[in-house]
Amino acid sequence: MTRSYAVFVVLGFLAVVLLIEGVFMLWTDTTSPEVKRIRQRLRMMTVGHHRASDVTLLKQRLLSASPRLQALLVRLPKTQQLDRLLLQTGSTATVARLLTACLLLAFGGILLGVTLSWAWPLMLLAALLLAVLPVLRLLWLRARRVNQIGAQLPDALDMISRALRAGHAFPAALSMVGEQAQEPIASEFKATFDEINFGLSTQAALKNLALRVPIPDLRYFVLAVVIQLETGGNLAELLSMLANLMRERFKLFGRIRVLAAEGKLSAYILTALPFCVAGMIQIVNPGYLSVLFVDSVGIRLVITALVMMILGIIVMWRIIDIRV
Numbered sequence: 001m002t003r004s005y006a007v008f009v010v011l012g013f014l015a016v017v018l019l020i021e022g023v024f025m026l027w028t029d030t031t032s033p034e035v036k037r038i039r040q041r042l043r044m045m046t047v048g049h050h051r052a053s054d055v056t057l058l059k060q061r062l063l064s065a066s067p068r069l070q071a072l073l074v075r076l077p078k079t080q081q082l083d084r085l086l087l088q089t090g091s092t093a094t095v096a097r098l099l100t101a102c103l104l105l106a107f108g109g110i111l112l113g114v115t116l117s118w119a120w121p122l123m124l125l126a127a128l129l130l131a132v133l134p135v136l137r138l139l140w141l142r143a144r145r146v147n148q149i150g151a152q153l154p155d156a157l158d159m160i161s162r163a164l165r166a167g168h169a170f171p172a173a174l175s176m177v178g179e180q181a182q183e184p185i186a187s188e189f190k191a192t193f194d195e196i197n198f199g200l201s202t203q204a205a206l207k208n209l210a211l212r213v214p215i216p217d218l219r220y221f222v223l224a225v226v227i228q229l230e231t232g233g234n235l236a237e238l239l240s241m242l243a244n245l246m247r248e249r250f251k252l253f254g255r256i257r258v259l260a261a262e263g264k265l266s267a268y269i270l271t272a273l274p275f276c277v278a279g280m281i282q283i284v285n286p287g288y289l290s291v292l293f294v295d296s297v298g299i300r301l302v303i304t305a306l307v308m309m310i311l312g313i314i315v316m317w318r319i320i321d322i323r324v
Helices: 003-030 033-047 051-057 066-073 079-088 093-117 122-129 131-165 169-180 184-198 202-213 216-231 235-259 262-285 292-296 296-319
Strands: none
Touching: 003 184, 003 296, 079 093, 079 131, 079 202, 093 122, 122 131, 122 296, 131 169, 131 184, 131 216, 131 235, 169 184, 184 202, 216 235, 235 262, 262 296, 292 296
16 A cells, blocks of 8 residues: 555545534534524514514524515514414424415415316415415414413422422522423423523513413413512412412313313314215215306305305304303
């Protein structure tokens, strides 16, 4: 083996090692779990009561990675609400990705209508229904996550109460909940503790927590803590009583949910029955329902029926949605 060949082998080995190291450093700086956790914490703080300049600086990394698309999204209304919705679901997606998914689904609805030779009103209706599917999914994910946090909140309040009785400060008690509790409530209390460490007042950090988790029980907790910080009192005893009250309310809500189970089953059946019957008829006799999608009168009847069904579904769910 000549000397030049040995030097070439050593340099090639060093180049491969440096390439692997560079790829690893790129991964740790962009997509590692720690970086994602920090970005999620920063996103949580953007939905709170901060100064407009601070929110703008943070939003430049949240709405879109493209500067031009970022400037466009900042001008659009309701982008902050969409970003807050994404955050409340625990998603790491951005507003730009959400809007892109909505536009692609809407385009798919139009393409489906063109392929099946639908009239333009039915085509637009299909595009609209497909476009709102990602938002409806986010609303469902938010409701599920909020219910999980509501179920975990009494245990979290008991943990804070025990920590206060043991002599810990209130921010330290929040940190204990963030470290020892289960998700998703742990990440919310971690974000609140981080905001306090970053210099935000305890009242403002708690208000941001109530803004990120829109449930009445958490608002009661925030209100109790804010009043206690201003007037004084035994916060540990107050939180213990509040946790017991929440548990009793959950028991009462469970009994009411059992009584309302029959109404919910009826709502499910009445909602799915027309679509199931139409699907079976289409399978048995494919040409039987074609007049509804070809004739102008049939298209109007379909649109009217869908609107009336949507109104009926809203009324049924309002009836069976019992709040305690």
